[in-house]
Amino acid sequence: MESELSIGEVAARTGIAPSAVRYYESEGLVTASRSAGGQRRFSRDTLRRLAFVRIAQRVGLTLDEIRDALAGLPTKRTPTHDDWAELSASWRPRLDEQISVLERLRDDLDSCIGCGCLSLERCALYNPDDAAASLGPGARYLLGDRPSDAEVE
Amino acid sequence: MESELSIGEVAARTGIAPSAVRYYESEGLVTASRSAGGQRRFSRDTLRRLAFVRIAQRVGLTLDEIRDALAGLPTKRTPTHDDWAELSASWRPRLDEQISVLERLRDDLDSCIGCGCLSLERCALYNPDDAAASLGPGARYLLGDRPSDAEVE
DNA sequence: CTAAGACCTGAAGTTCACTTGAGGTCAAGG
DNA sequence: CCTTGACCTCAAGTGAACTTCAGGTCTTAG
Numbered sequence: 001m002e003s004e005l006s007i008g009e010v011a012a013r014t015g016i017a018p019s020a021v022r023y024y025e026s027e028g029l030v031t032a033s034r035s036a037g038g039q040r041r042f043s044r045d046t047l048r049r050l051a052f053v054r055i056a057q058r059v060g061l062t063l064d065e066i067r068d069a070l071a072g073l074p075t076k077r078t079p080t081h082d083d084w085a086e087l088s089a090s091w092r093p094r095l096d097e098q099i100s101v102l103e104r105l106r107d108d109l110d111s112c113i114g115c116g117c118l119s120l121e122r123c124a125l126y127n128p129d130d131a132a133a134s135l136g137p138g139a140r141y142l143l144g145d146r147p148s149d150a151e152v153e
Numbered sequence: 154m155e156s157e158l159s160i161g162e163v164a165a166r167t168g169i170a171p172s173a174v175r176y177y178e179s180e181g182l183v184t185a186s187r188s189a190g191g192q193r194r195f196s197r198d199t200l201r202r203l204a205f206v207r208i209a210q211r212v213g214l215t216l217d218e219i220r221d222a223l224a225g226l227p228t229k230r231t232p233t234h235d236d237w238a239e240l241s242a243s244w245r246p247r248l249d250e251q252i253s254v255l256e257r258l259r260d261d262l263d264s265c266i267g268c269g270c271l272s273l274e275r276c277a278l279y280n281p282d283d284a285a286a287s288l289g290p291g292a293r294y295l296l297g298d299r300p301s302d303a304e305v306e
Numbered sequence: 307c308t309a310a311g312a313c314c315t316g317a318a319g320t321t322c323a324c325t326t327g328a329g330g331t332c333a334a335g336g
Numbered sequence: 337c338c339t340t341g342a343c344c345t346c347a348a349g350t351g352a353a354c355t356t357c358a359g360g361t362c363t364t365a366g
Contacts, residue, residue: 022345037343055258063323064322092259099255105211109208109248161313171312188362188363189362193313
């Protein structure tokens with residue numbers, strides 16, 4: 001019956017500020033119908049979309065990328081469990097990649113402490129290109145692109 | 154003899170743009186002396202500092218935090234291997250934390266795919282507070298604070 | 307010595323992901 | 337009916353981390 005949620009309810013249930021929800025709508029991450037008076041009414045699966053947005057952000061994706069990912073969901077019908085499962089599964093590799101990059105960083109840090117170079121002189125830490133290369137198309141570092149790299153002494 | 158580097162040399166050797174190096178200097182992350190004509194001259198250990206900056210950024214630290222960390226280095230003398238080792242070692246826990254947060258995220262994602270909730274209804278993924286709590290003081294998520302949280306249906 | 311190219315400063319611009327503010331409208335309880 | 341609080345829009349502001357620009361100076365190879 002009350003399957004339509006006001007922005008305040010959505011905010012309360014997701015922990016996302018109303019202003020952020022409006023922003024997400026303006027960016028095409030979620031959609032909303034309108035009440036007679038022009039107020040937003042969100043369908044229940046918006047909660048799921050928003051949850052997905054937050055999770056994807058924690059994995060390091062930009063809103064642009066998240067929008068693209070969400071575009072894979074059906075728009076006609078309410079996404080099913082399988083729709084979501086498929087979408088979620090597609091992040092597994094990404095997470096695995098990020099984890100291995102960090103593990104590599106940790107191990108390299110150890111070895112760098114040992115050798116004293118701290119990332120200079122062909123130190124693996126300072127040359128993350130190979131790590132990035134293994135990420136395949138669309139690969140990027142934890143905090144955005146770090147495209148250039150060193151020719152360290 | 155030529156132990157002073159121009160900004161261009163620093164940039165070439167670190168892969169960091171000259172504008173970024175100037176910015177780092179303005180932010181107090183590195184220091185530079187000046188030539189007779191007013192151009193920056195960097196000492197050799199600036200390369201090490203800059204390398205550290207980049208690494209710390211990949212671990213998710215802000216420049217403010219990195220500056221604070223670098224403040225632990227001696228300013229009178231050139232930092233020794235042990236100085237750097239001490240500094241580097243202090244990141245190990247941080248890396249371990251980040252790795253475990255990501256691993257948790259991955260595992261939770263699996264279980265959420267299984268249960269179909271995708272982070273709703275007391276899903277662990279959607280309530281990262283406990284994960285964050287384990288990070289101790291100064292804990293933060295991968296891409297900045299995500300302080301608020303849900304009272305999801 | 308001179309020209310090219312590296313460097314300088316300070317201010318302004320950029321991107322991302324939002325938040326804040328101003329000024330006004332909608333909806334629900336009493 | 338009326339008031340209060342939630343909601344609306346649009347524009348502008350925020351902060352992090354830089355980049356770009358304009359206009360001018362230094363340095364160095366030839």
